[in-house]
Amino acid sequence: MEYLGEVKQKLLQGRFNLVVLGEFKRGKTTFLNALLGADLLPTAVVPLTSIVTLIQYGERISAKVTFLDGVVEETTLDELHLYVTEEGNPCNEKNVKLVHLEYPSPYLKDGVVLIDTPGVGSIYQNNTDETYNYLPKVDAAIFLLSSDQPISRSELDFLKDIGQYSAKTFFILNKVDYLTDLDKKKALEFAKKVLAEKVGLEEINIYSLSAKLALDGKISGDDEKIKASNLPAFTAMLEKFLLKEKGRAAINATCNKGNNAAGELQLGLELEMKALGIPLEELKAKIVLFDEMVINLRQEQEDNGYIFQGEKSKVYQELEHEITVFQESQDIMIVKEIEQEY
Template sequence: MLNFERTKEQLIQCLEEVKKIANDKEKSMIEAIDYELDKLLKNRFNLAVVGQFKRGKSTFINAVLGEKIVPTAVVPLTSIVTVIKYGPRLKVTVYFLDGSKEEITVKELDKYATERGNPGNEKNVKEIVIEYPSEFLKKGVTLIDTPGVGSVYRHNTDVTYEFLPKLDAAIFLFTIDSPVAQNEYEFLKDVRDHAVKIFFVLNKIDYAEEEDVKEALDFAAGVLKEKLGYEEIKIFPVSAKMALEARETYDEEKLRLTGLPEFLSKLDEFITSDKGRALLLSRCNGALRFISRLRFDIELEAGAIRTPVEELEKNIDVLKKKMKEIEEEKKDVLLVFDGESRELLAQFNAEYEKFKNS
């Protein structure tokens, strides 16, 4: 049986060693490692809501929370990553690229988080953090509202891709009017490289008849199986708009018809039983990416004879040792992971073997 705390401590030690080797050579990597260490120390699990633009991601998040918190609109809107975590009271803080921060009201979010209020991120916002007293968030889950990809605003797509290495799991939204477009499953491939678990949601089912919803579900499942190699796939049909309305009016019968309760039940089941293992596995993968990048850089230096060979060889030996330790920890995690998770990790394992034998 996996000893969560012991495995977590070993992974933290490995990341600290990798950080020492990175030293001042890779400032961006050091910042990324610090982020990973903070996540592990706080057991913070990043669950990102992702998809093409105008799939209803912000409305979906509001429905999950049961209240209109993040801005929504009929045009591509979200332009900044918004982090939603547990807090004893509603609080919104804007963090800027220069290191400063500002507390704002929910009504002011539009001025900083949207393309309408902050075009091209002219206000230099790094991220927005919302604290909210939700029992779901209290379980150590951080919900991430990401800008939609594929819109005319290239900046929004770049912001989402930059965040992908930080996520642990994802909720991927399709819509009934466009179940799976070409660029959609291309983006999904990139999401799958980082998320150890992906939940699929077909949104806006209130726009179609029941037969059309079933046809869209079958079509989306067929495309995902064919293009991405999934053997079995579960797609949850949901109307986020109706679910939010039902939660705001306490209409339980209407809420039941939206499909959201079934999805939240499965999500809660995952969070309760597998969140800890998924976090460790996700961060093991992240640590291996750091090592791969560092090893590549060091080998380049060796080729250019910029550093004494003995020092470079020592660093490579340390990286190989840490890589082996992380691989062993990953095996421990996999022993208690279910078959679906193993399938999701198959591609990573193949890439890892290529690197190990290089």
């Protein structure tokens, strides 16, 4: 399977995708800017981000745009809005696949890739589709909630979908600078209760902070603003995770993606077996449907998780061997059944 080659490439590159997710206008892009300490990505008061943006480590700041036809063009931070925003690139009329940024942040060392995604649930369906299509590439997620809006049904459904891929999800309650201490406490308690009852997430930590206040403090060099934003509590936890737990999370994410690949193969074989007893025209229709499903699954599962060096070769070889043996045995049986039938 072509997908296994992609698994191997991802393992060898040692990337770890830390993806920022949430509904539209939760402050995801502002949070990323605050985390990196610079006004890198464009923000606005209307639903803005429309294209996935990958931020990797680099000694100097650079930006590249990759288009759907494979063409790559260099751009500047000042021109990013022309490609990644709904205003500058409505409904992705410029056929942008994604944007790559390089930035010298300590959070991006050792293969960590921070990823900004379009918010789901807005009137722009293409933005929601863009984010959902990227979920299979998630190794760990930072999920933003907003203190000025209760958790919605669509957010709960989105979290369930994220859980199929992400090995670890961090929760942030953003925009708490608008709340009193009492209201902040109530908002946190409500969010924890809903997540426990509706999604089954028990004993989770939700970090309350103000991304806007943190970004203002980072840009102006105002330590008091940074402290008041509560961002340092989250970054301390994140640094510990990246140092001590990233490897385990990467292994879990890789196993999830390997199971998805095996499930894709099994689904295909089951469809083929069921096809043996149906009329020719229906058989052709089933084959077309199967091919479409495979294409969609492969598009959704292009990347795979990072794994420790000692585990890379073993995991890949075992998975490839098991699938090859299973596929060969099933192919022989299918051919025999077809020969007997016709």
